[in-house]
Amino acid sequence: MKKTLLAVIAFSALSLTSCNKKDSLNGSLDGSLNLQSEKGGAATMATTTFNVTPTTSLNTTFWSNVQSALATGPVDVVFADGTYTRTATITLANMGHATNLLTLKTASTVGGAVFTGSIATLLYLNTCQNIQVLRLKFTGPVTGYAMRISNSQDMAVENCIFKDLPDVGYGALGVHYPLTNRVLVRNCTFENVGYDSHAHMIYGAYGIQRLSVVNNTFKDCSGAFVRFRGDLSDKGVVYNNTFTSTGTYLTGLNPVFIEIPVFNDVDPGDERMGTNFMITKNTFTYGTVGSQTTRFNVVFHSTGFNPPGRTYLISTADAALLSGGTVTQKRSVMSGMLGLDGNEIRFGGNTNTNVQYNVVYRCWNGYGSAGPWTGVASIGTAVNASGLATTEAAAINYYP
Incomplete structure (x- = not known):
């Protein structure tokens, strides 16, 4: 207990x-x-x-x-x-x-x-x-x-x-x-x-559980501000924080705010994404100067090969469904290929300024992988906006 x-x-x-x-x-x-x-x-x-x-x-x-x-x-x-x-x-x-x-x-x-x-x-x-x-x-x-x-x-x-x-x-x-x-x-x-892109404000990695990021202020970073990296780093909470990228840091960066990535440099891969996250009551603000290409609140990201039980290197047809399909179609690709449960990715009640996408899946080839599709697919409509914490105590205790 x-x-x-x-x-x-x-x-x-x-x-x-x-x-x-x-x-x-x-x-x-x-x-x-x-x-x-x-x-x-x-x-x-x-x-x-x-x-x-x-x-x-x-x-x-x-x-x-x-x-x-x-x-x-x-x-x-x-x-x-x-x-x-x-x-x-x-x-x-x-x-x-x-x-x-x-x-x-x-x-x-x-x-x-x-x-x-x-x-x-x-x-x-x-x-x-x-x-x-x-x-x-x-x-x-x-x-x-x-x-x-x-x-x-x-x-x-x-x-x-x-x-x-x-x-x-x-x-x-x-x-x-x-x-x-x-x-x-x-x-x-x-x-x-x-x-550079390797540096983060909070770098959670390699199977951590129950990292709660609550009521902090983040301003200007060269890489993703908060990262939950595989293998199966999970049950993360991001509640009531202020994220600001001015677009004036270094060469004009506007990096991703929250990233759940895997980097599989061996075949088969050895990293998998977590799928249990609760992200709410945050303020996300991107500057209108600097790079405008990665103004994403949350990114589930894959570089490299598929690990056992996952197909991160999705087909172009699945990518099309993930980008433009119905909620049911998006969730089918997410669960069947990526191991992501749209019902357990909880995102809502946040405030956005100059944000392009709330939640995306992004895939890159790397380390010799040769997947049929690379790019960014918006999955914001396929995540769960209900069951969110409404108090600080509830946020910290969200995953017992």
Whole structure:
């Protein structure tokens, strides 16, 4: 049974100063994730606080002490305001506690602790659980990911800033691998990310489940803003976000906002698209300058060969049905060839400005594949506009 996300209201037991934790999960919602420390009626648990400055050595001993403290209650790692110029990645591996929350945060200022550096990744959380990252800022010449989460469960990235990351090759935030489940990205700002189509603001990939993107602001990216890449990355929620592509970033890009792609560079392929998504209450805005060729809200995309059980390289006749057929005909091609259930792709209640298509299927040849059709087919009429979440709590809990 999924546990309850509750705010931790406690006082520091081991700190130079006391710390009221009420603000750290401000607005958290019952049932949203397995992030918790106590339930109603239980005695208040003491929170251990580790205070960090830009000169603190965040070595294995430091994190071992943090992990040990989690055995007795919640832990706050509080980063003092300042610039943390990194020459090595901050890595948390095999950390967290099933019931006691670990929070990495500033004391109060959103973006007060600024992480930067000419390295591949600034912060890496690998094989972790029940961790919240709160109010941190990531910027500068990082080359891979500003922050990355892999093989981890019940994670939250909230009120963080990912801004001016022109050198990232993959993403501002990476969320990866099949063991990754229940990740919430909420109330964050993403702006000016990447230098080519490989870079994304949130790069979810390789079988992740239940990535919820809620109430964030996205502005100008060199690649698709949010990506849910195969194999079967699924049960994604995109709720109440603002997506803006001005058309003035770099050479005048207006890339796809949300992409569910597969890249099958072997024959048979080894990646398949997920089909369970709920996307609502978002504002999508494209500029009227720059490229006007890819103004799509949601793209199910295939490059390369067919994987077992899928025919992504559809015929020209099926492409014609997918583009211009009835809802029944479109859904038949989607389910029979692409493995996409139009009833489970939920899209509606969004606001569009200068958007060409809401939802499309796009197919390209690549890696030596030679499919009979390539192009873009609009499938917006064949997805489901009912059963959408109407509150933030319902959105976060949409896929139990």
